[in-house]
Amino acid sequence: MLELISEVRRNRELIWALALKELRVRYKRSALGFIWALLNPLLMMVILATVFSVVMQMPVKQYAVFLLATLLPWTFFAQSLSYAVESIVGNGDLLKKIYIGKAVFPVAAVLSNVINFLLSMIPLVVILVVLRFPFHWTWIYLPVPFLALVLFTLGCGFFCAAAHVFFRDVSHIVQNVLNAWFYASPVIYSLDFVPPKYHIFFRFNPMLYILNGFRLAIYNGQLPTLQSVAMSLGCGIGALIAGYLLFRRHQNTFVFYV
Amino acid sequence: MRQVSIRFENVVQRFRVIRERPDTLREAFTRVLRYKSQIFDFEALKGVSFSVSDGETVGIVGRNGSGKSTTLKIIAGVYQPTSGVVKVSGHVAALIELGAGFHADLTGRENIVMNGLILGMSRREIQAREEGIVEFAELGDFIDSPVKQYSTGMYMRLGFAIAAEVDPDILLVDEILAVGDAGFQQKCMARIEDFRERGKTIVYVSHSMATVKQLCTRALLIHEGVLLADGPPDEIYDKYNELLHQPVGAT
Numbered sequence: 392m393l394e395l396i397s398e399v400r401r402n403r404e405l406i407w408a409l410a411l412k413e414l415r416v417r418y419k420r421s422a423l424g425f426i427w428a429l430l431n432p433l434l435m436m437v438i439l440a441t442v443f444s445v446v447m448q449m450p451v452k453q454y455a456v457f458l459l460a461t462l463l464p465w466t467f468f469a470q471s472l473s474y475a476v477e478s479i480v481g482n483g484d485l486l487k488k489i490y491i492g493k494a495v496f497p498v499a500a501v502l503s504n505v506i507n508f509l510l511s512m513i514p515l516v517v518i519l520v521v522l523r524f525p526f527h528w529t530w531i532y533l534p535v536p537f538l539a540l541v542l543f544t545l546g547c548g549f550f551c552a553a554a555h556v557f558f559r560d561v562s563h564i565v566q567n568v569l570n571a572w573f574y575a576s577p578v579i580y581s582l583d584f585v586p587p588k589y590h591i592f593f594r595f596n597p598m599l600y601i602l603n604g605f606r607l608a609i610y611n612g613q614l615p616t617l618q619s620v621a622m623s624l625g626c627g628i629g630a631l632i633a634g635y636l637l638f639r640r641h642q643n644t645f646v647f648y649v
Numbered sequence: 650m651r652q653v654s655i656r657f658e659n660v661v662q663r664f665r666v667i668r669e670r671p672d673t674l675r676e677a678f679t680r681v682l683r684y685k686s687q688i689f690d691f692e693a694l695k696g697v698s699f700s701v702s703d704g705e706t707v708g709i710v711g712r713n714g715s716g717k718s719t720t721l722k723i724i725a726g727v728y729q730p731t732s733g734v735v736k737v738s739g740h741v742a743a744l745i746e747l748g749a750g751f752h753a754d755l756t757g758r759e760n761i762v763m764n765g766l767i768l769g770m771s772r773r774e775i776q777a778r779e780e781g782i783v784e785f786a787e788l789g790d791f792i793d794s795p796v797k798q799y800s801t802g803m804y805m806r807l808g809f810a811i812a813a814e815v816d817p818d819i820l821l822v823d824e825i826l827a828v829g830d831a832g833f834q835q836k837c838m839a840r841i842e843d844f845r846e847r848g849k850t851i852v853y854v855s856h857s858m859a860t861v862k863q864l865c866t867r868a869l870l871i872h873e874g875v876l877l878a879d880g881p882p883d884e885i886y887d888k889y890n891e892l893l894h895q896p897v898g899a900t
Contacts, residue, residue, distance in 0.1 A: 404766055404771060404772050405766040405767065408762060408763055408766050408772075409763075412752060412755065412759075412763060415755070415759075416752065416754050416755070419754055420754075484749065485749055485750045485767070486727070487727065488727065488743075488745055488746040488749040488750075489725070489727065489743065489745070489746075489749055489750065489767060489768070490725050490726035490727050490741075490743075491767060558673065558674050558677065559673055560673050560674045560675075643729045644729075646727060646728060647664065647665065
C-alpha cells in the first residue's frame with residue numbers, strides 16, 4: 392500500500408496531466424465544453440425525477456434532492472469504473488514502448504471523474520437553491536462518504552483494469568454489473584421502501600453504506616450511525632487493498648497481453 | 650576502473666506466443682474443454698550476458714528479429730526478463746518509439762507537456778525547455794495545432810526533440826535516425842554526439858553497420874537471441890557481413 396502511495400506521489404504531475412487530458416479530450420470540439428459536466432447530471436436528474444415523482448408517484452418529498460444526493464455519487468462510481476477498466480488496455484501501445492508505473496492509469500481515470508464529480512456539485516447547489524431546500528449543517532460530513540467512495544472506486548478500478556488485460560470480456564461484464572448494481576442500490580429509492588425481510592441482502596452491498604452517507608447528510612440532515620460509517624470506510628479500504636494487490640501482482644506481465 | 654552502468658547476466662526473455670489468443674472468457678473456457686495446446690514459447694533472448702561501462706557508446710547489431718530491440722526494452726524497463734539478472738544504474742531515456750503517447754487531439758505544445766511527463770521530466774523542467782524543443786523540432790506555427798494534422802516527419806521530429814531534452818545517464822537509441830530529411834538526421838546525430846562527449850552511456854541499436862562504426866566504440870552482435878560476438882566495431886562488421894550472407898534460419 393505504501394508502494395502505491397509513493398508511486399502516486401512520484402507521478403503526481405503525470406497523473407494530474409492525464410486526468411486533465413481525459414477531460415479536455417472528452418469536451419474538446421463540443422460547443423458547450425465543460426458545461427456538459429454540469430448539464431449531464433442535471434438532465435439525467437430531470438428525466439429520473441419526472442419519471443419517479445410524476446409518473447410513479449414516489450412518496451418522497453422533494454424527490455429531486457432525494458435522488459440527486461445519491462445519483463451524483465453513483466454516476467461518479469459508474470463512470471470512473473468504465474474509464475478505469477479500459478485504462479491499461481487503452482494505453483497498451485504506450486506501455487509496450489516506454490516504462491511507466493502502471494498504477495498511474497487507473498488512478499488518473501478515477502481522478503478525472505473526481506474533478507467531474509466536484510463540478511457536478513455546482514448544479515446540486517443550484518437545484519437546492521431553486522427548490523428552496525435547506526442546506527443542512529451535515530454537509531460538512533460529506534468528505535467522509537466521499538473518501539469512502541473514492542477508495543472503493545479505486546479498488547474496483549484496479550481490479551477491473553487488471554482483469555480486463557487478460558480477459559477482454561471484463562468491460563462488457565462491468566457495464567452489465569453496473570446496470571444491475573444501480574437498481575440493487577438505494578439510488579432511486581431508499582431502503583425504507585424495501586420489505587424488511589429482504590434487507591439482509593442489501594447489507595452485503597458496500598454502496599449501500601456509502602450512498603446512505605451522502606443521502607443522510609444532504610437530504611435528511613442527519614449523520615449516519617457509527618457502524619454505517621465504519622462499514623463504508625472499511626469497504627473502501629478493503630476494496631482498495633484487494634484491488635491493488637491483484638493489480639500489483641500482475642502489473643509486470645500486462646505488457647505481454649495488451 | 651569505470652563503473653558499470655548496465656549489466657546483463659544470463660538474461661532470458663521468453664514470450665508466450667499464442668497462436669490463437671484467448672481474448673475472451675469463452676475462448677478460455679473452450680480451451681479448457683478441448684485441451685489443446687495452442688501456446689508455444691518463443692525465446693527472444695536465450696541467456697545473454699554483457700556489461701556496459703559508464704560513458705561507453707555501444708552498438709547492438711543483428712538481423713531483424715534477432716533480439717536487439719528486446720534487449721533495449723529490457724534495459725528501458727518495459728519488459729521484465731523471464732530469468733537472469735539485469736542491473737541498470739542511472740536514469741534511462743529511450744529514443745525507441747518517438748511520439749509514443751502523443752494524443753492526436755492535443756496540440757503540439759500540449760503534447761510536449763504530456764510526453765515530457767511520461768518520459769519522467771517534471772513540469773518545471775518541461776517549461777524551461779519548451780522553447781528549445783519547439784525550435785529543434787522545426788514546427789513553426791504547427792506547434793499549436795493538434796498533432797493529428799502533422800505529417801509523419803513532423804510527428805517524429807517533435808518526438809525526437811522532446812526525448813532529446815530528457816537528460817538521462819543512459820540513452821537508448823533504436824534506429825530512429827531513419828526519420829526526417831538529411832538535415833534533420835544530421836541534427837539528431839549531432840545531439841547524440843553531444844551526449845557522448847558529455848560522457849553519457851549510449852546503447853545504439855541498428856542494422857546499419859555504417860552508423861554503428863561511425864558512432865560506437867564497441868559493438869555487440871546478436872543473432873537469434875544469442876550474443877555471438879562482442880568487440881570493436883570493425884571486427885563485428887566482418888562477422889555481421891558473414892551472417893548477412895547466410896540464408897535465413899541457418900546458424
